[in-house]
Each structure stands twice: as structure tokens, then as C-alpha cells.
Amino acid sequence: xxxxxxxxxxxVQPGGSLRLSCVSSGFTLDYYAVGxxxxxxxxxxxxxxxxxxxxxxxxxxxxVKGRFTISRDKTQNAVLLRMNNLQPGxxxxxxxATVTCTGSxxxxxxxxxxxxxxxxxxxx
Numbered sequence: 001x002x003x004x005x006x007x008x009x010x011x012v013q014p015g016g017s018l019r020l021s022c023v024s025s026g027f028t029l030d031y032y033a034v035g036x037x038x039x040x041x042x043x044x045x046x047x048x049x050x051x052x053x054x055x056x057x058x059x060x061x062x063x064v065k066g067r068f069t070i071s072r073d074k075t076q077n078a079v080l081l082r083m084n085n086l087q088p089g090x091x092x093x094x095x096x097a098t099v100t101c102t103g104s105x106x107x108x109x110x111x112x113x114x115x116x117x118x119x120x121x122x123x124x
Contacts, residue, residue: 009118022096038092050101
């Protein structure tokens, strides 16, 4: 099974930026659509963004649209999530996963792979 490792989280002040990375070991991530989810304490998991396997389709949740950008770094076999103008409401554990990505939604199935999660904390 594809193994994903996500990283790049940390503590940042409101208005700050972070870049999350999702790396695959042993498999070429280019063949997969990849998405990011997040889960805050006491809340349900929510979808954040995804990119299709051919990079032609991206999706962003309304809450992050205009602030977050998803992209691929083929040299690193990685999918990146650039997060700008972070706010306290963005505080959560962020997970990457293989997904089915459309322009309006993202779907994950039991056969999809997940990263272990990386903590993002936005606080002054």
C-alpha cells in the first residue's frame, strides 16, 4: 500500500504562512490524486483541498479559497499545500491522502492511503 508522510506543520501567528508537504515513499505520487483534510479538536474532519492526478483539476473548500494553494513538486515526489494568511480557525491536524478529486468535491475510499498528520497551530 502507498505510504504517505506529511510534514511542515508548526506554530504560527495569525496572518502567517506555512507550507505542508505530502511525500510518498516507494511510489510515484504523480499517478494519484492527492488531497488535504484537517480535523480540529472536538470537530469532524473536513476537506481542505485536492489536486487531480493530471494536475488539471484542483478543489478548495470555501473556508480556504484564496488563501491556500495546492501544487506538486515532481522533483520531490510531493504534493504541497501553501497556506497564507492563517487564522486561529485554521488550527487543526492536517492529513494528506490519496483521493478522487473533482472541481467541486473530493472523495476518499477505504482503499485510499493516509499520512500520519501534522499539527498546525495558529495563535498569537
